[in-house]
Each structure stands twice: as C-alpha cells, then as structure tokens.
Amino acid sequence: MSRKIAVVLFNLGGPDGQADVKPFLRYLFRDPAIIGAPGPIREFLAWLISTRREREAQANYALMGGGSPLLTETRSQADALTKRLNQSGDSEFRVFIAMRYWHPFVEEAVREVATWGPDETVLLPLYPQFSTTTTGSSLKAWKDAGGGAARTVCCYPENEDFISAHAALIAQSWEKAGRPENTRLLFSAHGLPERVIAAGDPYQFQVERTAAAIADRLPQLTDWQICYQSRVGPLTWIGPATEDSIREAAEVDRHILLVPIAFVSEHIETLVELDIEYRELAKDTRPGVGYTRVPALGVADGYVTALSGLVSGALEGPAGMKPPNGQRLCPADRSQCPCAGMETR
Numbered sequence: 001m002s003r004k005i006a007v008v009l010f011n012l013g014g015p016d017g018q019a020d021v022k023p024f025l026r027y028l029f030r031d032p033a034i035i036g037a038p039g040p041i042r043e044f045l046a047w048l049i050s051t052r053r054e055r056e057a058q059a060n061y062a063l064m065g066g067g068s069p070l071l072t073e074t075r076s077q078a079d080a081l082t083k084r085l086n087q088s089g090d091s092e093f094r095v096f097i098a099m100r101y102w103h104p105f106v107e108e109a110v111r112e113v114a115t116w117g118p119d120e121t122v123l124l125p126l127y128p129q130f131s132t133t134t135t136g137s138s139l140k141a142w143k144d145a146g147g148g149a150a151r152t153v154c155c156y157p158e159n160e161d162f163i164s165a166h167a168a169l170i171a172q173s174w175e176k177a178g179r180p181e182n183t184r185l186l187f188s189a190h191g192l193p194e195r196v197i198a199a200g201d202p203y204q205f206q207v208e209r210t211a212a213a214i215a216d217r218l219p220q221l222t223d224w225q226i227c228y229q230s231r232v233g234p235l236t237w238i239g240p241a242t243e244d245s246i247r248e249a250a251e252v253d254r255h256i257l258l259v260p261i262a263f264v265s266e267h268i269e270t271l272v273e274l275d276i277e278y279r280e281l282a283k284d285t286r287p288g289v290g291y292t293r294v295p296a297l298g299v300a301d302g303y304v305t306a307l308s309g310l311v312s313g314a315l316e317g318p319a320g321m322k323p324p325n326g327q328r329l330c331p332a333d334r335s336q337c338p339c340a341g342m343e344t345r
C-alpha cells in the first residue's frame with residue numbers, strides 16, 4: 001500500500017464577507033504574536049482595534065466584492081500542488097489548508113488531518129520568509145491544537161525555484177510594459193513593527209535575501225529597492241514605507257515596477273493597497289508616471305515546483321524543523337529563528 005502524506009499549507013486567512021471583517025480582525029489582534037500585552041489587556045485592545053478598524057477595513061474588502069479572495073487563491077495553490085505531488089505515484093499526497101485568523105482554522109485542519117490518518121505530515125508555510133508573527137504563530141497554533149508530529153519547512157527565502165519564478169514574472173511584466181529604460185524595481189514586503197525585529201525576528205533579514213537573490217537574476221534591472229507596506233497602529237514600523245518609495249520614484253520620473261515579495265497570492269494588500277491606493281498616489285505625485293504591478297506568484301509553474309521540492313526535501317532524513325538546504329540561514333543575532341542550535345551556513 002502506498003504511503004499517505006499530508007501537506008498542510010499555512011496562511012493568514014481573510015473574511016469571507018462583510019460581516020466577518022470585525023471577528024476576523026479580532027482574532028488577528030488577540031494573537032500574542034501580534035500584540036505582546038498580557039491576556040486581559042490584549043483582549044481589550046483586540047476588541048478596541050477591531051471595532052475602530054471595522055468600517056475602513058469593510059470598505060476595502062468591499063472593493064474586492066465584500067470579502068477576501070485569499071482562500072480561493074490558496075485552494076488553487078493546494079490543487080496545483082496536489083496534482084504535482086501525486087504525479088510521481090509512489091505515495092498518496094493530500095494537501096490541507098490551515099488559516100490562522102479565519103476559516104478553515106488551524107484547529108479544523110488538525111482534525112481533518114487526524115481523520116485521514118497519514119503516515120507523514122509536512123507543514124509548509126505560504127510565507128517564504130519566517131516571522132514570529134506569521135509562520136511562528138501558525139506553528140504554535142498547530143501545536144496548541146494538538147497537531148501531530150510533523151516535518152516542518154521553516155522558510156525558503158532563497159529557494160532557487162521560488163526566486164526564478166519571481167524573476168520570470170518580473171521579466172514578463174517589464175516586457176509587457178515596453179521595457180522602459182528608466183525602470184525602478186520596488187520590492188514591497190508587508191512591514192513589521194521595529195520592536196519585533198529588535199527582538200530577533202529574522203523576517204527583514206530574509207526579505208533582504210529574497211530581494212537580492214531576485215535582483216541577481218535580473219541584470220537588465222539594476223535600479224532596485226526594498227520597501228515595506230501595510231502599516232497598522234501607532235508603533236514605529238520598519239521602513240522605508242512603500243508609499244514613500246513610490247512617491248520618490250515618481251518624483252524622479254522612474255517607471256515603477258512594483259513586486260510583492262512576501263505575499264504569494266493576491267489579496268487585499270495587493271489588489272487594494274498596491275493596485276488602487278498606491279497607483280493613485282503615484283499618479284497624484286506625477287501624472288503620467290509609469291506604474292506596473294507584477295502579479296503575485298499564485299500558481300506560477302515555478303512556484304508550484306518550489307513548493308513540491310520543499311515537500312520532497314522535508315520528507316528526506318530525520319523529522320522536525322527543516323531550515324533551507326538543511327542549514328541554518330539566519331545569523332546568530334536573529335535569535336527568534338526556529339532553527340536556533342542548528343549549524344549556520
């Protein structure tokens with residue numbers, strides 16, 4: 001009988017419709033990985049912020065038909081990965097989805113996987129770069145919900161197939177835009193509060209590695225920069241802010257080629273923030289400015305190859321946390337890297 005292998009894809013989740021926006025936000029802000037305050041204070045803040053943010057967030061989700069497309073996009077990725085993994089035929093793979101702040105919740109995935117009864121389980125974040133606020137939080141939720149022993153991919157910021165999938169999409173978008181010579185490539189990642197990074201979170205380090213690796217593959221595009229979008233709340237976030245980078249690029253008459261590098265599918269941060277809000281900002285700064293948004297990876301062939309290769313790699317050797325290429329990537333001061341104690345490259 002062939003081995004049964006479960007693959008669990010982790011992502012953030014998003015509201016299905018307008019009525020879900022507030023409870024979704026409340027789940028997000030009650031996560032100790034997002035707000036570090038003690039229990040009762042965190043609960044109060046989660047209620048307060050979700051109440052205050054509800055209207056504005058609802059209006060943004062309304063621009064995408066009322067809710068988030070993230071689950072539909074993630075299902076397409078799960079289907080493409082299932083197909084690819086089952087092509088070899090010597091094991092039976094089934095791909096499950098575990099969202100952190102909305103359905104299908106991590107708890108639901110834990111139950112589904114247990115019901116299926118696999119021989120092996122691979123946990124695979126749809127976050128290429130590790131952060132305590134995303135992958136770290138999801139892996140903790142898996143453990144807290146009683147998820148069984150698993151092989152775990154911590155991150156893949158420099159995975160070759162992942163990098164070349166990005167480079168191919170960027171090259172295609174640039175061609176389509178007519179190869180403008182004055183192009184500035186802006187790699188835009190979701191931001192984080194500075195204090196999360198100061199506490200040793202490896203996310204920014206890994207984002208920088210991803211951007212450098214992609215830029216290496218694109219010698220025709222030498223003008224590039226990393227920036228951070230989606231600031232929320234009163235804390236100081238890492239920068240430069242994508243808004244500032246866009247304004248600056250427009251002021252010096254660059255053609256803006258905007259690449260989301262920490263999101264692997266389309267959702268509110270790409271479809272509303274990048275496609276509507278920031279496009280308008282660019283046009284307001286310089287009417288007629290060139291503004292091209294590179295699509296998120298979605299089911300790009302190279303990305304499905306990357307995911308499938310990560311699953312195969314995770315199934316080799318001993319179970320547990322698998323750093324990229326079996327070796328810890330993060331420097332020692334990135335103390336929140338889950339591969340602590342493993343050999344550094």
Ligand SMILES: C=CC1=C(C)c2cc3[nH]c(cc4nc(cc5[nH]c(cc1n2)c(C)c5CCC(=O)O)C(CCC(=O)O)=C4C)c(C)c3C=C
Nearest residue numbers: 012013014015034057068070131133134190232262267268
């Ligand atoms: C790399 C990915 C992400 C990181 C890091 C991250 C950190 C982070 N996010 C918030 C607050 C919000 N994020 C929201 C939406 C959202 N965030 C990510 C990814 C990362 N977040 C995704 C994929 C999405 C989209 C979900 C969807 O609906 O499709 C939202 C909700 C939208 C809004 O109100 O603007 C909030 C709020 C914080 C505070 C944080 C780190 C501390």
Ligand SMILES: [Fe+2]
Nearest residue numbers: 012190230269
């Ligand atoms: Fe977020």
Ligand SMILES: [Fe+2]
Nearest residue numbers: 154337338339
């Ligand atoms: Fe790591």
